[in-house]
Amino acid sequence: MKKKPTNPNNGFDEWGGYMEAKKRKLEEQFESEANGDRTRGGIFQGVAIFVNGYTNPSAEELKALMLLHGGIYHHYESSRTTHIIASNLPHTKIKKLKPGEKIIKPEWIVDSIASGKLMDHKKYLLISDSTSAKPLSNLFRKCNIDNAESSTCSKSEAYSCKSVDTSVPKVSTIENELDTVNTSATNAKADTSSMAEQTNSVNNSAPNPQATNTNTTDYKSDTVNISAPKPEALTTKTASNEDFLGEFYNKSRLHHLSTMGAMFKQYVNQLREKHDGVFKGIEALRAWKSSSLQNTEEEELDETFSDNPKPSHSDPVIMHIDMDCFFVSVGIRNNPELKDQPVAVAHGKGNQAKEREGVDRQAEFDIYRQRTMNRMGLSSENHTRFNKVNAIGEFDSMSEIASCNYKAREYGLKNGMFVGQALKKCPQLKIVPYDFEGYKEVSYCLYNLIASLTLNIEAVSCDEMYVDCSQLFQKFELTPLQFATFLRETIVKETGCTCSTGFGSNKLQARLATKKAKPNVNYGIRFQNNQEMETFMKQLSREVEKRLEEVKMKGKCITLKLMVRSAEAPREASKFLGHGVCDYITKSISLPIYISQASQIFKEVISIVEKLKLDSKELRGIGIQMSKLELQSKMHATIDSFFTNKVKPSYVDSKPGPSYSNSKPGPSYADSKPGPSYVDSKPGPSYVDSKPGPSYVDSKPGPSYSDSNPGSTYADSKPGPSHEAAMSSPKKLIFVPDCDLTKSPKRKAARSPRKKSPKKVEKVGDMKMYLMKAQKIYPEVPEDFDKSVFEALPDDIKREVLRNREEQLSLLKTKEYSPQLVAPAAHIVPDNLDESFLNALPEDIRQELIEDLSKQQNMPLRTEENSSRDKKVQLEDRAPSPLNATLDTSSSQLLSSSLSLQEMRTMLREWLCECQPEPSDVEMFSDYLKQLVEDRNLSQIVVLMRFLQRHVTKKENLVWGEAYREMLECLQLTMKLKYGHELKI
DNA sequence: ATCCTCCCCTAC
DNA sequence: TAAGGTAGGGGAGGAT
Structure with a gap:
């Protein structure tokens, strides 16, 4: 490199000049x-x-x-x-x-x-x-719980970061030295020889969240506080400055997330290596258990635990633990008064973006939009990712929100949102600065607490981990709920932050349970006054309007469901922002006209509320439902045409896999093929002869759920030769309602199926599903169904067909549609993952489960050692064909569809080799895809479509190409209607 | 067929 | 003003 001659008069604009001078x-x-x-x-x-x-x-x-x-x-x-x-x-x-x-x-x-x-x-x-x-080397060393019993150490010692981390000996000596230098960094100040004192320093340090930073100005001003009076800090602007990168990393939340994640994975390894076999927290857990058992009334305890399956001793129990809105929790842990206010963690303070030359936000966003559309197709025009830029004004702050609390989320704020947009949605939003040292401190506390009980830990990130509790539970006869309560209480006490826990027999279940337990992405319903409640109801009404619009419907019956704190219930629920013990109130109004506008909905809803004369402070859950919906589409015509159309045989085989018995979520269709195909189908757990037994469960017992919904559920009759003709009748619907996760499958099975029509908790995605069912009738019903064929049917079959039709119609008419926002309760997922479990999941989580299952089912806890082993196994297992590579997964066994994968693969290969498929082949494949949609087997759909796409493109096969495009379009539409989001292929 | 690398996506 | 990093999984496709 050629070095310019140094100009002594200007040391700053030369290479090496400025930085050298600064250093x-x-x-x-x-x-x-x-x-x-x-x-x-x-x-x-x-x-x-x-x-x-x-x-x-x-x-x-x-x-x-x-x-x-x-x-x-x-x-x-x-x-x-x-x-x-x-x-x-x-x-x-x-x-x-x-x-x-x-x-x-x-x-x-x-x-x-x-x-x-x-x-x-x-x-x-x-x-x-x-x-x-x-x-x-020692990753697989299991914790020695036997030794743990002999522990006499106090709890406070057990959680202390530095007393566990023996790699930092004689810390107090050094800290004393630091004190003499007047360093006030929290870590340095805390006398970590005692957890109690450390806790005090955590809880009682300066009341201002910014205090940590300001206190440390002496040492940190040049890196943390850019407004400090150090000239070099102000010059750090762009990557052209040599110290840019350090500054950048120092302030990058993502960088910290990443490095802290790696750090805690390493930390867990260190703990394992250095562990002396003594679990210092066990004593505290025992003490807690005995005291909590004394303090809790037996009755209450019974009720609390009865819904949660007590895992049998041999079952693995995996816990997933995750801090709630971590950055914010840490940021405001010393400011309790901020807890009830909307708070976000971000760099920016407000909408102070300066006008800068050369900026054209609109043009820039347009380019982003265009590029995404080019890449993902026109349908991405309204992609959610654009919400972020669409909502931002010319001079709004574009600082990103790293984390916002649940109060802030009530205003529609989300992590990653720009501060500018957030302030528009919620002008009173409090923005607190990052406190990376604080995050680390709380994380250590969390990890040390868990590590004081077991070392079967997989660190996921600084605020999230999986814990194998199997041995712990067995040894100390703990239930998940007891353990979770202990942990959550202790963590709040030690860190001032709340967390959520989930349990399952594998990591995926545990994670889903945590998701369910989170005070969520379902807000804590708490109002100070009527005004707040009305505002929220307006928002809810708008949500209903939005969703009605999505499915192009309007309704003439509005139902308001309320959860009100029971008189005998404690003022606050034990779960943070949970609903606690509630009374349920359901009121509905039938209107003379169909409505869909938010203002109309709100007007009706508020009139109900006013009549009830409730104290808005006591409200714990609100749900608005629209029912008696009017279909704007041509659905009626479609259903009616059903009896005049002619039969066209379509290929839907019925070889349901054994894992899918009679309780599939959503509608399932039996074989439509008359004769052999049905008779040949194997008897057994096929859904054709399903008995609706296990599937009918009230999700929430109580007065509000007692009303029945005739027609929403029915099962097929038993198969037999006399029913062969009936198989040319429309497909039978078997509808399994969603049910409460807290109910174990065994409890469901105990219920009498016909006792009562099911009443489900209506959820967001349901209407889409009902609409889908209705639409399903069209493609599934033979188009050229001859009325004379119907007439020729035996009377009982005819009646059944008619009944089916009636019920399908009533299903469309009467099913309710409602977004429901209810303050969350604690959930423990049943410990055996079977179809009942799947059914019990809310729509969105079920989808996620299905998508993830192929990857994640029964994962062991990941450590460095076994993750590399996993990788190896995966490679060895990989089958040659691209189709095999992705389909040979557990999901294919669990979510088998009517045609076996092997058959489908063989067929596909043959078709693709010939390159000249018959129209019937295309139709067959199309039907197969529909079945996959029915089965919610998303991963398989995507795999198959990609497979086809690849080969179609490669071979430039016009026949297939066109057929493929048709199928793709149909599929995408179906998916959009059914699942409410785009299918990306 | 297998391995490798690159690229894209996602999660925290 | 803002601090959009990092690891890991999986598909695509090229080299052998």
């Missing part, structure tokens, strides 16, 4: 500080450290230590730097290390000070042959 200045500054403060002999003479990324002790603390012991601290790496210090580096950074460059753990400094001499840094290399291989 020199910082070093001089450090020197002057050192001269003032240095009181002891320096063991770090000649050592100049540069701290890269997060360390423990922190960079500021290390700086102070270097100051005390004769070393030099470099804000920037330079040729004069002798040692680079880091606790964790992302793999990508490691790969970029220059040859010979060595990274040393901060423990080197701590230990050196502790021993009073400079230790050999080779033992503290972050990346060495030994460290890269070693963490894997």
Whole structure:
């Protein structure tokens, strides 16, 4: 590189000029500080450290230590730097290390000070042959619960980060030193020899969330507080500045998320390696258990636990634990008064974006939009990703919200949203700054708490992990709910932050359970006054309007469902923002006309509320339903045409897999093929002869759910030769209502099927499903069905066909459609994943489950060791054909559709080899896809369509190409109607 | 057929 | 002003 001659008059615009000057200045500054403060002999003479990324002790603390012991601290790496210090580096950074460059753990400094001499840094290399291989060695070491019993340590010791982390010995000595340098970083101040005191420092430190940052100005001003009066901080603007990257990473939430995730995975490994077999938290858990059993009335306890299956001893129990809106919780843990206000964590403070030359937001967003449409098709025009940019004004802040609390989410705020848009939706939004040290501190607390009970942990991120509780539960006779309550209470106490837990027999179940338990993406219904309640009802009315519009319908019956705190219930529910014990009130109004507008809906709803004379403070759940819906489409014509059309045989085989018995979610269709195909079908758990037994369950017992919904459910009759003719009748509907997750499948089975028509909790996606059912009639009903064929049927069959038709019609007319927002209750997922479990899931979660199942079912806890093993197995298992590669999964067994995959694959191959499919082939495939849609087998649909797409494109097969496009369009439409979102292929 | 790499997507 | 990183899974497609 050619170096320009140095201009002594202008050191700042030359290469090496500005930065060199800055570095020199910082070093001089450090020197002057050192001269003032240095009181002891320096063991770090000649050592100049540069701290890269997060360390423990922190960079500021290390700086102070270097100051005390004769070393030099470099804000920037330079040729004069002798040692680079880091606790964790992302793999990508490691790969970029220059040859010979060595990274040393901060423990080197701590230990050196502790021993009073400079230790050999080779033992503290972050990346060495030994460290890269070693963490894997003990991964499978199971925790020794037997030893745990002998633990006599206090709870507070058990959760302390540093008392567990033996890699930082004699911390208090060093911290005392730090205190003398007047460092006020929280970590340094806390006397970590006692958890109680650490907790005090967490809970009782400065009441202002910004206090942590302002307190540390002395040491952090140049990196954290950009408004600090240090000139260089103000010059850090773009990547053209050498210190841009450090500054950038320092403030990047995503970078912190990522590095902290890696850090805690590593931390768990460290804990395992260093574990002495004693679980220090067990004693506290025992104490809690005995005291909670005493304090809880038996009756209440029985009720609480009866819905939650007690896992049998042999079953694995996996817990998923996840902090609630982590960044915000940490940010406001010392400000209880902020808890009830909408709060978000973001960099930006408000809508202060300055006018800058060359900016044209509108044009820029248009380009984004255009590009996405080019890539994803025209249908992406209204893609949700554009909401973000559409809603932003010319000078609104484009700082992103890293995390917002549930109160803020009531206003429609979401993580990732721009501050500008958020402030429009919620002008009173409080924005608190990031507190990365705080996140780390709380995370350590969380991990230490869990690690004090078991080390069967898989770290997912700084606020999320899976825990294998099997042994723990068995040993200490705990139920999931007991354990969850203990953990959640303890975590709130220790960290001031709340968390959610979910349990299942595998990780996926546990995660879904957590999702269900989250105070969600279902708000905590709490109102201070009527005004707030009305505002919320208006929002809810708009939601109903929106969804009615989506399915092009209007209704003439409005039902308002309310949950009101029971008089005997405690003022606040035990679950954070949960609904607690409630009375249920259901009132409906029949209108003379069909309506769909939000204002109309709100008017009716509010009139009901006024008549009820409720205290809005006591409301815990609100649901608005529209029913008696008028279809705007040609649905009636379609259903009626059913009896005049002629029969056209269509291919729908009936070989339902054994795993899908009689309780499929949504409508299922029996074989329509008269004669052999039906008779040949195997008897057994096929849904053709389903008995509706296990599927009919009231989701929530109570007065509001007692009204029946005739026609919404019916089962088919038993198969037999006399019914062959009936099989040419329209397909039978077997509709299984959604039910409460807290009910175990066994309880469902105990119910009498015909006792009562099912009453389900209507949910958001339901109307789409009903609409789909109606539409389904058209493609599924033979088009050229001859009325004379109908007439020729035996009378009982005729009656049945008529009844079916009536019920289908009534299904369309009477099913209710309602978004329902109910404050969440705690949920524990049944421990056996079967079809009943699937049915019990809410629509959106069920979809997710189906999509994820093929990847995730029965995953073991992931550790570094077994994840690499998994990978290997996966590769070995991979079958040659692209179709095989993705279909040989557990989902194919669990979600088998009527045609076996093997058959379908064979057929597809044959067709594609011939390249000249008959129209009937196309139709067959089309039918197969429809069946897949019915089965909600999304993953398989996508796989098949992609497979086809690839081959069709490759071979330029026009016949297939056109057929493919038709099928794709049909499928996409169906998917959109049914699931409410685009099918991306 | 198998392996490898690149690219895209998703989750935190 | 804003701080849109990082790991891992999986598909596509090329090299062998």
